[in-house]
Amino acid sequence: MNRTTLSLIAGATALAAVTGFAAVSAPDPGSAEQRTGAAATLPVERTGLLCPRPSTSDLAETTYTSFAPVTEGADDKGTAVLRAAAQQSAPDDDGTSEDGKDAAKDDTAGKPVLQLQEPGKPVTAEADGADAPALVGTADGRFASGWTAQQTTEVAAGTGRGLQGVACSAADTQFWFPGASTDDSRTDYIHLTNPDDSAAVVDIELYGKDGELETTVGEGITVKPRSAEPVLLSTLTAEKQTDVTVHVVVRSGRVGAAVQALDDETGGDWLPASADPSGRLVLPGIPKDATAVRLVAFTPGDADVDLKVRLASPSGLITPAGNETLHVKGGMTAAFDLGDLTRGEAGSLVLTAPDGSVPVVAAVRVLRGEGGKQESAFIPAARPVETRATALDNTAEGTTLSVTAPEGDAEIKVTASAGTKGGTPQTKTYSIKSGTTQDIEAPVPAGLKGSYALTVETRAGGPVYASRTLASTEGGVPFFTVQPLPDDRGMVAVPDASENLSVLQR
Numbered sequence: 001m002n003r004t005t006l007s008l009i010a011g012a013t014a015l016a017a018v019t020g021f022a023a024v025s026a027p028d029p030g031s032a033e034q035r036t037g038a039a040a041t042l043p044v045e046r047t048g049l050l051c052p053r054p055s056t057s058d059l060a061e062t063t064y065t066s067f068a069p070v071t072e073g074a075d076d077k078g079t080a081v082l083r084a085a086a087q088q089s090a091p092d093d094d095g096t097s098e099d100g101k102d103a104a105k106d107d108t109a110g111k112p113v114l115q116l117q118e119p120g121k122p123v124t125a126e127a128d129g130a131d132a133p134a135l136v137g138t139a140d141g142r143f144a145s146g147w148t149a150q151q152t153t154e155v156a157a158g159t160g161r162g163l164q165g166v167a168c169s170a171a172d173t174q175f176w177f178p179g180a181s182t183d184d185s186r187t188d189y190i191h192l193t194n195p196d197d198s199a200a201v202v203d204i205e206l207y208g209k210d211g212e213l214e215t216t217v218g219e220g221i222t223v224k225p226r227s228a229e230p231v232l233l234s235t236l237t238a239e240k241q242t243d244v245t246v247h248v249v250v251r252s253g254r255v256g257a258a259v260q261a262l263d264d265e266t267g268g269d270w271l272p273a274s275a276d277p278s279g280r281l282v283l284p285g286i287p288k289d290a291t292a293v294r295l296v297a298f299t300p301g302d303a304d305v306d307l308k309v310r311l312a313s314p315s316g317l318i319t320p321a322g323n324e325t326l327h328v329k330g331g332m333t334a335a336f337d338l339g340d341l342t343r344g345e346a347g348s349l350v351l352t353a354p355d356g357s358v359p360v361v362a363a364v365r366v367l368r369g370e371g372g373k374q375e376s377a378f379i380p381a382a383r384p385v386e387t388r389a390t391a392l393d394n395t396a397e398g399t400t401l402s403v404t405a406p407e408g409d410a411e412i413k414v415t416a417s418a419g420t421k422g423g424t425p426q427t428k429t430y431s432i433k434s435g436t437t438q439d440i441e442a443p444v445p446a447g448l449k450g451s452y453a454l455t456v457e458t459r460a461g462g463p464v465y466a467s468r469t470l471a472s473t474e475g476g477v478p479f480f481t482v483q484p485l486p487d488d489r490g491m492v493a494v495p496d497a498s499e500n501l502s503v504l505q506r
Contacts, residue, residue: 040493040494041491041492041493041494042073042491042492042493042494043071043073043074043075043144043145043490043491044144044145044489044490044491044492045075045140045141045144045145046138046139046140046144047138047139047140047144047147047170047490048136048137048138048139048170048171048195049082049135049137049139049147049148049149049168049169049170049256050085050134050135050136050137050168050169050170050171050193050195050255050256051064051082051134051135051137051149051151051166051168051193051256052134052151052166052191052193052228052230052256052258052260052270053087053132053133053134053191053228053230054127054132054151054153054164055130055132055153055155055160055164056130056230057129057130057155057158057160058129058130059129059155059156059157059158060128060129060130060132060153060154060155061126061128061153061154061155061156062126062127062128062132062151062152062153063124063125063126063151063152063153063393063451064082064113064114064124064125064126064127064135064149064150064151065114065122065123065124065149065150065151065152065392065393065420065451065453066080066082066114066115066116066122066123066124066137066147066148066149066392067116067121067122067123067147067148067149067390067392067417067453068080068116068119068120068139068142068143068144068145068146068147068148069119069120069145069146069388069390069415069417069453069455069490070119070120071119071142071145071146071490071491074119074141074142074144074145075140075141075142076141076142077141077142078139078140078141078142078143078144079115079116079138079139079140079141079143080115080116080137080138080139080140080143080144080147081112081114081115081116081137081138081139082112082113082114082115082135082136082137082149082168083110083111083112083113083135083136083137084108084109084110084111084113084133084134084135084136085109085133085134085135085136085193085194085226085227085228086109086110086224086226086227086228087109087133087134087227087228108131108133109133109226109227110226113125113127113133113135114135114137114149116139116143116147119142119143120417120418120425121417121418121420122392122417122418122419122420122451122452122453123420124393124420124450124451132153133228134191134193134228135149135151135168136193136195136226137149137168144490145488145490145491146388146390146455146488146490147488147490148167148168148390148391148392148453148488149167149168149392150165150166150167150168150391150392150393150483151165151166151168152164152165152393152470152481153165154474154479155268156474159187159262159263159264159268160187160260160262160263160267160268161267161268161477162267162268162269162375162376162477162479162480162481163269163375163470163471163472163479163480163481164260164268164269164270164481165269165270165393165470165481165482165483166258166270166272166483167272167391167392167483168256169256169258169272169273170256171193171194171195171196171254171255171256172250172254172255172256172257173249173250173254173255174247174248174249174250175246175247175248175257175273176245176246176247176248176273176274176276176277176298176300176361177190177245177246177247177248177257177259177271177273177274177363177380178243178245178246178274178296178297178298178333178361178362178363178380179243179245179259179261179271179296179363179364179365179378179380180233180243180244180245180246180259180261180271181233181241181242181243181244181261182206182213182233182234182236182237182239182240182241182244183240183241183242184240185263185264185265186234186261186262186263186264187232187234187262187263187264187268188232188233188234188259188260188261188262189230189231189232189233189259189260189262190204190230190231190233190246190248190257190258190259191228191229191230191231191256191257191258191259191260192221192223192228192229192230192231192248192255192256192257193223193227193228193229193255193256193257194223194224194225194226194227194228194229194253194254194255195226195254195255195256196225196226196253196254197225197226198225198253199222199223199224199225199252199253200222200223200250200252200253200254200255201220201221201222201223201250201251201252201253202220202221202222202223202248202249202250202251202255203218203219203220203221203248203249203250203251204218204219204221204231204236204246204247204248204249205218205246205247205248205249206218206233206236206237206244206245206246206247207244207245207247207298207331207332207333208239208241208243208244208245208332208333209241209243209332209333209334209335210332211331211332212331213237213239213241213244214237214238214239215236215237216236216237216238217235217236218236218237220251223253223255230260233246233259241333242335243296243333243334243335244333245296245298245333245361246259247300257273258270258271258272258273259271261376261378263376265372265374266367266374266375266376267374267375267376267477267479268376269376269377269378269481269482270378270481271363271378271380272378272380272483272484273380274361274362274363274380274381275361275380275381275382275383275486276359276361277299277300277359277360277361278356278359278360278381279352279353279355279356279357279358279359279360280350280351280352280353280356281349281350281351281352281360281361281362281381282312282348282349282350282351282381282382282384282404282406282465283348283349283350283351283362283363283364283379283380283381283382284348284379284382284402284403284404284437284465284466284467284484285346285348285379285400285402285404285437285466285467285468285469285482285484286341286342286346286347286348286349286364286366286379287342287366287368287400287469287471287480287482288342288344288345288346288347288439289342289344289368289478290340290341290342290366290367290368291340291367291368291369291370291374292337292339292340292366292367293337293338293339293340293341293342293364293365293366293367294335294336294337294338294364294365295309295326295335295336295338295349295362295363295364296333296334296335296362296363296364296365297326297328297333297334297335297336297351297360297361297362298328298332298333298334298360298361298362299328299329299330299331299358299359299360299361300331300359300361301330301331301358301359302330302331303330303358304327304328304329304330304358305327305328305330305353305354305358305360306325306326306327306328306353306354307325307326307327307328307351307352307353307360308324308325308351308352308353308354309323309324309325309326309349309350309351310349310350310352311341311342311347311348311349311350312347312348312349312350312404312406312435312436312437313342313345313346313347313436313437314345314346314436314437314438315436316433316434316435316436317350317406317435320338320341323336323338326351328360338364346402346437346438346439347437348402348404348406348437348465349362349364350406351381361380361381362380362381363378363379363380363381364378364379365377365378366378366379366482368471368478368480369477369478373475373476373477373478374477374478375477375478375479375480377469377480377481377482378482379467379482379484380484382465382466382467382484382485382486383484383486383487384458384462384463384464384465384487385412385456385457385458385462385463385464385465385466385485385486385487386458386463386487387457387458387487387488387490387491388455388456388457388458388487388488388490388491389455389456389466389485389486389487389488390453390454390455390456390485390488391453391454391456391468391483391485392451392453393451393470394416394442394451394452394453394454394468394470395451395470396444396448398470398471398472399442399454399468399469399470399471400439400468400469400471401414401439401440401442401454401456401466401467401468402437402438402439402440402466402467402468402469403430403432403437403438403440403456403464403465403466404432404436404437404438404464404465404466405432405433405434405435405436405461405462405463405464405465406434406435406463406465407434407435407462407463408434408461408462408463409431409432409433409434409461410431410432410434410458410459410460410461410462410463410464411429411430411431411432411458411459411460411461412429412430412432412456412457412458412459412464413427413428413429413456413457413459414427414428414429414430414440414442414443414454414455414456414457415427415443415454415455415457416442416443416444416445416452416453416454417445417452417453417454417455418445418452419445419447419448419449419450419451419452420449420450420451420452421449421450422447422448422449422450423445423446423447423448423449423450423452424445424446424447425445426443426444426445426446427443428442428443429459432461432464442454454468456485465484466484466485467482467483467484467485468482468483468485469481469482
């Protein structure tokens with residue numbers, strides 16, 4: 001086997017470890033990167049995304065959106081298709097699943113739901129009621145680099161009423177979800193989606209205020225091939241706790257995972273996985289009109305930690321009065337009410353463990369509105385936008401793009417794509433001062449018809465963290481949903497063979 005081939009295996013293996021699965025092709029042997037021994041940065045050529053089942057409500061109205069930015073150096077051919085996954089809910093005594101379907105047969109499984117036609121232009125599909133499926137998708141060639149998908153669901157009434165949004169994610173083998181609940185007022189599901197042709201086996205661990213909760217059926221959950229499985233958290237344990245951290249560990253195979261948190265009084269939304277445990281976390285884009293912010297944190301180890309809490313505001317980093325440090329006990333979920341933390345200004349939470357020595361996961365639950373007209377959303381600790389990230393389903397009104405650079409000045413480029421039904425792309429650049437959060441006036445496509453994508457690229461400085469809020473008002477209730485923008489991991493550095501494999505020539 002020649003050196004180039006071996007180098008590509010190493011590069012693709014490293015990429016697959018962080019994105020679920022991906023593939024890249026070899027750089028041209030005559031390219032400058034090969035001649036000089038420098039790493040070549042190449043577009044990913046194959047990737048996958050998984051979207052959980054949107055809702056069990058008959059009143060749900062769901063929009064799926066798919067998009068791939070135009071990427072220099074990408075192939076000129078390719079496909080990006082999202083297909084319906086089989087619903088494999090546990091059958092009741094009569095042999096039907098919770099939604100009344102035959103659990104052994106799902107005629108919608110494998111059917112294409114959404115397919116991209118060209119890079120740079122998003123496409124949408126709609127589904128109503130409880131029959132909207134979970135999706136399993138793959139993209140290759142010109143669509144793979146930066147491929148992004150989103151589902152946005154509006155539920156008019158009932159438990160979880162409001163706007164629920166989640167970005168579709170790659171499969172992985174481990175997830176942390178601080179901010180879930182087994183309380184009687186909440187109906188929280190962990191949605192597991194298996195993209196592969198073989199079954200996945202999953203363990204679900206729950207951690208409350210006093211440590212790990214005793215679970216009855218949380219171990220060895222089987223998720224059938226190319227199917228989706230929603231698991232009601234309250235059925236896993238008899239303990240009722242307001243704040244729970246969910247740890248999903250995949251024994252075999254891989255899955256996509258997300259928590260759907262539904263409240264009887266304050267609506268509901270999706271809780272995406274927190275960034276990996278770390279001694280420094282950033283939770284970007286708390287809405288400036290938030291009326292209540294509740295932080296939930298967990299450290300997986302045995303050591304306690306006193307987290308330093310700072311708010312990145314439009315004017316710089318500040319320490320919230322009365323919440324300068326928060327104590328989190330090892331292996332126990334801690335929750336803190338931070339009130340109307342942002343006080344009418346854009347803000348992001350920055351959490352730091354002393355010397356970064358104790359890893360932590362965290363998320364905030366945010367409320368907007370007052371009294372019986374409140375809505376909730378979740379913001380987990382996010383990964384930075386290292387190169388590029390995209391938010392979908394944006395509208396001319398009701399979209400807020402929030403960007404923070406907690407450690408250093410940064411410059412970003414924001415591109416508004418063509419609209420789903422028409423419109424010309426627009427691009428602007430912005431400077432973000434160190435330690436601040438800015439709700440920027442993002443560009444809108446000229447002549448916009450339909451919805452559009454917003455792509456954020458880090459041009460200099462940073463690191464940069466971002467989130468997007470969608471908001472509307474229905475019956476006096478401030479419907480909203482917040483999605484952090486993690487890096488799309490659409491580019492990969494493929495090291496030069498002579499550097500990587502020189503140890504073999506000893």
